[in-house]
Amino acid sequence: MQCLECKSELQKLDNEHLLSCCGLTLHEYALRHHLPLDLVLSADQVNVPDRIEDYPPAIPCPGETARGLLQGIRLAGLLRPEGDYLVIPGDIRRLDLLLWNQRYLSDFGFCFRQEYRFDTSTNRVIADNRLKARRRNFSRTGGHELSLVTPPDFLMVLASCVAQVGELHAGYLFIPVPDRNDAQEITQCLKRHWNINMVVLDTAQPSGGVMLRSYRRRDSDNLFKILSELLQTMPGVWERFHATTPEVTVVKELVFDSAHFITDHPAKCSNLHGGRYTLQVKVAGRIDPASACVIDYGYLKRVVNQRVVERFDHHNLNYVASELAWRSSTEMLCVYIWEQLIDYLPGLVELQLYETGQSWCHYSGPDLDSFQVAGSSSVLHHFNEAGQRDARLCAQIAGDRGAKLSVVA
Numbered sequence: 001m002q003c004l005e006c007k008s009e010l011q012k013l014d015n016e017h018l019l020s021c022c023g024l025t026l027h028e029y030a031l032r033h034h035l036p037l038d039l040v041l042s043a044d045q046v047n048v049p050d051r052i053e054d055y056p057p058a059i060p061c062p063g064e065t066a067r068g069l070l071q072g073i074r075l076a077g078l079l080r081p082e083g084d085y086l087v088i089p090g091d092i093r094r095l096d097l098l099l100w101n102q103r104y105l106s107d108f109g110f111c112f113r114q115e116y117r118f119d120t121s122t123n124r125v126i127a128d129n130r131l132k133a134r135r136r137n138f139s140r141t142g143g144h145e146l147s148l149v150t151p152p153d154f155l156m157v158l159a160s161c162v163a164q165v166g167e168l169h170a171g172y173l174f175i176p177v178p179d180r181n182d183a184q185e186i187t188q189c190l191k192r193h194w195n196i197n198m199v200v201l202d203t204a205q206p207s208g209g210v211m212l213r214s215y216r217r218r219d220s221d222n223l224f225k226i227l228s229e230l231l232q233t234m235p236g237v238w239e240r241f242h243a244t245t246p247e248v249t250v251v252k253e254l255v256f257d258s259a260h261f262i263t264d265h266p267a268k269c270s271n272l273h274g275g276r277y278t279l280q281v282k283v284a285g286r287i288d289p290a291s292a293c294v295i296d297y298g299y300l301k302r303v304v305n306q307r308v309v310e311r312f313d314h315h316n317l318n319y320v321a322s323e324l325a326w327r328s329s330t331e332m333l334c335v336y337i338w339e340q341l342i343d344y345l346p347g348l349v350e351l352q353l354y355e356t357g358q359s360w361c362h363y364s365g366p367d368l369d370s371f372q373v374a375g376s377s378s379v380l381h382h383f384n385e386a387g388q389r390d391a392r393l394c395a396q397i398a399g400d401r402g403a404k405l406s407v408v409a
């Protein structure tokens with residue numbers, strides 16, 4: 001087999017040769033030369049069982065950086081038990097970060113593995129890039145006991161977590177945290193020591209956890225300020241959040257079946273009637289260079305389902321929310337839906353809501369910053385704010401002269 005980098009003829013290609021020849025792993029080499037792994041690997045390199053005796057023990061006192069990084073990776077939900085091992089998954093686009101982590105996490109006995117396996121569901125060879133350590137390395141010194149040695153530096157822990165799973169949308173930093181208590185702790189610590197505000201959003205994460213978001217854009221700026229030194233030492237991380245990449249708009253379409261009526265409508269829409277609504281949610285943003293996405297479609301779908309579809313589907317829209325009791329027109333629905341979503345999707349740029357194939361409404365509401373200042377649109381709140389009517393007028397209409405007199409007094 002010829003190495004396409006150095007042109008030498010080899011028995012087989014492996015990481016040992018490639019890392020010394022071009023500094024790439026075999027998985028990266030296959031991507032660079034757009035070759036399927038099946039063609040690059042020989043049969044004896046696929047589905048090779050791992051041997052626990054190849055893994056070293058942890059050193060007696062893992063360093064401060066190692067403990068901080070590991071704690072951040074745990075916060076991010078990426079420290080996973082797998083048989084006799086603890087595994088930290090990585091992806092190929094962020095291999096530099098995984099290898100950088102490994103340099104420190106070797107204190108705990110973590111080794112880098114690029115494992116090739118034949119995937120029976122897709123009938124092709126795929127590669128898993130991850131750090132692995134013997135699980136028993138953690139039985140004596142491991143788990144929560146680790147942090148009791150002396151708690152690792154909070155900023156290192158947070159930087160590690162943000163580097164792994166943080167995402168920047170429209171200037172707001174999002175951090176999915178599987179454990180609600182961890183999320184509370186991060187929030188309180190940032191508020192107490194740096195006056196940085198985070199909000200906890202319930203977004204039905206697959207992990208059962210929550211999403212932390214910087215409350216205002218300036219909270220993201222301040223957060224990046226306190227983490228910048230650490231994030232800039234981690235390969236690819238600062239660029240991931242700050243590099244200029246193309247702006248694109250992604251659209252998710254969901255449908256719901258609902259009934260409604262239009263109060264006071266002069267024609268037949270005053271009758272209760274139903275239909276299938278089609279909602280298109282458009283989110284704009286820069287392409288995240290590490291994920292190649294603006295936003296995860298799964299997250300987008302989960303949020304719109306949870307905040308809108310599950311509440312509207314097979315319901316009478318007039319009774320879903322007080323804001324819609326009077327007029328559940330597509331226009332009012334758009335304004336209402338916008339306000340349900342903007343906290344979760346600050347990159348939201350447009351909603352398109354079809355009541356029929358021939359009738360639909362576009363809406364672009366305020367961005368999150370303006371919404372936080374101005375609050376909910378007054379068009380939704382006429383009846384919520386009712387009761388401010390001049391008391392004398394009320395009394396007059398009610399024909400209650402006694403009330404009128406007491407008001408005058």
Ligand SMILES: [Zn+2]
Nearest residue numbers: 003005006021
């Ligand atoms: Zn070579």
